[in-house]
Amino acid sequence: MTFTPHMLNRWIKCITPNPDADLRLFCFHYAGGNASVFRTWSNHILDRVEVYSIELPGHGTRLMEPAFDRIQPLIHALKTALSPSLTQPFAFFGHSMGALISYELGQALRQNHNLCPTHLFISGHRAPHIPDQDLPIHALPQAEFLDTLRRYNGTPEIILQNAELMELLLPTLRADFALVETYTHTHQFPLDCPITVFGGLQDWKTSINDLEAWRGYTRATFSLQMLPGDHFFIHSRQASLLQALNAAISRHC
Numbered sequence: 001m002t003f004t005p006h007m008l009n010r011w012i013k014c015i016t017p018n019p020d021a022d023l024r025l026f027c028f029h030y031a032g033g034n035a036s037v038f039r040t041w042s043n044h045i046l047d048r049v050e051v052y053s054i055e056l057p058g059h060g061t062r063l064m065e066p067a068f069d070r071i072q073p074l075i076h077a078l079k080t081a082l083s084p085s086l087t088q089p090f091a092f093f094g095h096s097m098g099a100l101i102s103y104e105l106g107q108a109l110r111q112n113h114n115l116c117p118t119h120l121f122i123s124g125h126r127a128p129h130i131p132d133q134d135l136p137i138h139a140l141p142q143a144e145f146l147d148t149l150r151r152y153n154g155t156p157e158i159i160l161q162n163a164e165l166m167e168l169l170l171p172t173l174r175a176d177f178a179l180v181e182t183y184t185h186t187h188q189f190p191l192d193c194p195i196t197v198f199g200g201l202q203d204w205k206t207s208i209n210d211l212e213a214w215r216g217y218t219r220a221t222f223s224l225q226m227l228p229g230d231h232f233f234i235h236s237r238q239a240s241l242l243q244a245l246n247a248a249i250s251r252h253c
Helices: 071-085 097-113 142-152 163-181 208-217 238-252
Strands: 012-014 023-028 049-054 090-095 119-123 195-200 222-227
Touching (some): 023 071, 023 097, 071 097, 097 163, 119 238, 195 208, 195 238
Parallel strands (some): 023 049, 119 195
16 A cells, blocks of 8 residues: 555645544654554544544654754644644554653643543553653763664664664654653643553563552543553454554543
8 A cells, every 4th residue: 555645735745635524643753753644544433533643743754854852842833733623523652762752742732722532542651740760861872772662662673783774764753752861740630532552462561550640630431451462462363453443442532
């Protein structure tokens, strides 16, 4: 399948335009990912949902742009980029780095625009107030940085072994990890929308307790669903994830 989405602007790609949809699902990728992570989702999401995939600077078709290495400037830019598309009910899905971004964006929209997602879908990331128990890696020497990437199991070895390609990708990867590793949690009121959290049973980076702690971030309903797989169950268990996502949308959106 060729990935030729309709681009609303540099930030937003609508994989399959659906003018009859009554819910827009904005999807935020993980560190080192890009909008194409969600390229097939429209084939499996409910007909009433239009999938919007976010392309961050430094990623995918925007590879030559500098990537953000701090979260607040990124949130400010995202508010401006997404605001024209938030004219009907919308939900956020974010995996790993994307989960943190989607949460902070939801808070910023509520505070500054009196807008709130109908649902927040969090995948593969601990609750914001829980500190990372691992040492930061974004400034490690290249060999050590690449060894850590292998542990995440999200970058194919053939890419890690390609020196020319990695030279091109490393600035973005380092910026992504810096964005997450320099994040400082600030207490904010819980969101009014339901939160559904997904996790991988074999994910060494994020424990069930880390995921369960998202319960305190909503005044509405909370659900935690664990799937087989490591940190990248979003790929290895995509069918199960999308089935659970559709069920949650049917119940709450």
